[in-house]
Amino acid sequence: MEVRVLGSAAGGGYPQWNCGCANCEAVRRGAPGARARTQESIAISADGASWFLINVSPEIRSQIESCSALTPRASRHSPIAGLVLTNGDLDHCLGLLSLRESHPLVVYATEAVRAGFTTGNVLYRTLERFPGQVTWSALALDREQPLGDSGLYLTAISTPGKPPLHLEGIRPRSAEDNIGLLIRDARSGGRLAYFSGVAGPSDGVAQALAQADVFFFDGTFWSSDELVVAGLGTRRAEDMAHWPVGGPEGSLAFLARQPGRRILIHVNNTNPILRDESPERQALTTAGIEVAVDGMELSL
Numbered sequence: 001m002e003v004r005v006l007g008s009a010a011g012g013g014y015p016q017w018n019c020g021c022a023n024c025e026a027v028r029r030g031a032p033g034a035r036a037r038t039q040e041s042i043a044i045s046a047d048g049a050s051w052f053l054i055n056v057s058p059e060i061r062s063q064i065e066s067c068s069a070l071t072p073r074a075s076r077h078s079p080i081a082g083l084v085l086t087n088g089d090l091d092h093c094l095g096l097l098s099l100r101e102s103h104p105l106v107v108y109a110t111e112a113v114r115a116g117f118t119t120g121n122v123l124y125r126t127l128e129r130f131p132g133q134v135t136w137s138a139l140a141l142d143r144e145q146p147l148g149d150s151g152l153y154l155t156a157i158s159t160p161g162k163p164p165l166h167l168e169g170i171r172p173r174s175a176e177d178n179i180g181l182l183i184r185d186a187r188s189g190g191r192l193a194y195f196s197g198v199a200g201p202s203d204g205v206a207q208a209l210a211q212a213d214v215f216f217f218d219g220t221f222w223s224s225d226e227l228v229v230a231g232l233g234t235r236r237a238e239d240m241a242h243w244p245v246g247g248p249e250g251s252l253a254f255l256a257r258q259p260g261r262r263i264l265i266h267v268n269n270t271n272p273i274l275r276d277e278s279p280e281r282q283a284l285t286t287a288g289i290e291v292a293v294d295g296m297e298l299s300l
């Protein structure tokens with residue numbers, strides 16, 4: 001299985017357009033050890049020819065252009081065979097609306113995520129201009145299913161989280177609101193786990209990580225009160241359904257115990273691990289945990 005990290009930042013990206021925090025300022029002035037990142041998405045492939053994107057960020061157009069494997073091979077063509085959504089957050093779905101150029105799309109999502117994106121959404125009509133423009137393939141929890149005929153197989157695992165902000169309070173919560181993925185390559189036997197949004201510990205998540213050769217995990221915040229302390233907001237990490245990495249209750253100790261290669265993704269622009277020289281980043285390195293960066297390539 002080939003993996004390309006298209007975007008490694010949380011919603012808003014790094015730097016964020018309306019943020020002048022120390023991290024965002026560092027990357028704007030070109031400080032050493034600070035690298036810009038687009039919003040989270042990865043591409044996976046069994047054969048290097050046909051690709052599946054996990055999450056479709058608002059920066060999808062530039063992300064495709066940044067990765068030659070994803071650009072067309074003919075006058076109207078795309079090597080992108082399907083799109084997988086892990087939840088309905090706008091930083092994971094908004095890019096779908098940018099793929100409106102009359103190209104048939106196959107989208108893998110839970111029924112809750114599909115309904116949340118399509119119901120009452122007049123903008124979605126731009127993806128319903130002809131029959132078959134979008135084919136939704138429903139992801140059922142805890143059941144391995146094929147990604148087309150790619151040779152990749154995917155299991156959706158309900159993961160602690162919440163519905164997207166724009167649906168809070170108007171739809172009942174569902175175990176399908178937020179999922180992680182275990183992806184198996186039938187030929188190589190390689191297993192990739194993908195959990196970019198995790199609100200806290202769970203047996204399902206732990207079981208998936210224990211099986212993975214490589215995993216990506218929620219690296220949104222270092223500390224619970226990161227936004228509060230920086231004067232940038234009132235909500236704690238847990239209020240936004242993200243398990244902070246640092247601190248006595250953080251995910252760091254849990255991640256350090258896992259057998260596979262461990263990579264944090266969906267990193268918020270306020271997180272000190274974005275700076276290569278920070279003590280928090282050094283703590284990760286000591287624990288054998290990496291931080292994803294756009295353009296990262298893996299083979300498993």
Ligand SMILES: [Zn+2]
Pocket residue numbers: 015016019020021022023024025269270
């Ligand atoms: Zn910032």
